[in-house]
Amino acid sequence: MKRxxxxxxxxxxxxxxxxxxxxxxxxxxxxxxxxxxxxxSGCYEExxxxxxxxxxxxxxxxxxxxxxxxxxRFKEAISPNFAAALEGKDIKVNEVIDxxxxxxxxxxxxxxxxxxxxxxxxxxxxxxxxxxxxxxxIPVILVVGMRLGCINHALLTDLALKKNNLACVGWIANCxxxxxxxxDDNISILSxxxxxxxxxKIKFDGTFIDDKCNKLPELF
Numbered sequence: 001m002k003r004x005x006x007x008x009x010x011x012x013x014x015x016x017x018x019x020x021x022x023x024x025x026x027x028x029x030x031x032x033x034x035x036x037x038x039x040x041s042g043c044y045e046e047x048x049x050x051x052x053x054x055x056x057x058x059x060x061x062x063x064x065x066x067x068x069x070x071x072x073r074f075k076e077a078i079s080p081n082f083a084a085a086l087e088g089k090d091i092k093v094n095e096v097i098d099x100x101x102x103x104x105x106x107x108x109x110x111x112x113x114x115x116x117x118x119x120x121x122x123x124x125x126x127x128x129x130x131x132x133x134x135x136x137x138i139p140v141i142l143v144v145g146m147r148l149g150c151i152n153h154a155l156l157t158d159l160a161l162k163k164n165n166l167a168c169v170g171w172i173a174n175c176x177x178x179x180x181x182x183x184d185d186n187i188s189i190l191s192x193x194x195x196x197x198x199x200x201k202i203k204f205d206g207t208f209i210d211d212k213c214n215k216l217p218e219l220f
Contacts, residue, residue, distance in 0.1 A: 003111040003138040007119050009153035013145030014174040016054040019114045020061040033110040038070045038096050042077030068104050081122040091123040097136050119157050133166050142171040158194050170199035178204040
């Protein structure tokens with residue numbers, strides 16, 4: 001099974017949106033794929049059950065029923081470590097890894113795991129997604145939300161990945177702002193400066209731009 005961890009430049013850069021687009025892309029190419037959102041804050045309660053909007057979207061695009069739900073869903077829309085503490089809980093990285101490794105998900109050829117927030121978001125007082133990735137050892141796909149400030153955020157994320165010797169198969173330009181100035185220039189400079197290749201560009205309407213930069217087939 002090939003596995004990828006979906007991280008982003010910051011909160012609301014479109015990780016779930018891109019994860020869902022990737023799930024659709026894999027299925028359109030007749031690939032067996034499952035998407036997971038193990039940790040989520042900013043959740044809501046319905047019928048006595050705490051639900052994650054992001055997780056629900058991923059479930060819809062999975063197209064299959066997952067029996068084992070993620071237990072790390074918290075109501076407050078704050079960093080997961082704080083949200084967990086408010087509910088008297090904690091997040092143990094080894095347990096998150098065990099969940100992702102569950103036999104229920106092993107029957108798929110591909111697995112996409114979406115993080116919460118950016119790469120350095122704390123899961124506990126001492127651990128971040130960096131520690132998760134160091135332990136689970138799966139490559140990263142970086143979602144860059146194309147908007148003002150994205151160059152700095154993307155390069156800092158790249159620096160963190162390299163410093164921790166974490167593999168990244170590529171980045172995806174998620175065009176969040178339909179009126180962003182110098183969009184093509186921003187994508188061009190990031191393509192030059194980031195140490196990983198540009199896999200694809202996603203337009204504001206959610207469709208992949210089918211041009212010479214599209215390297216998504218390399219994920220197979």
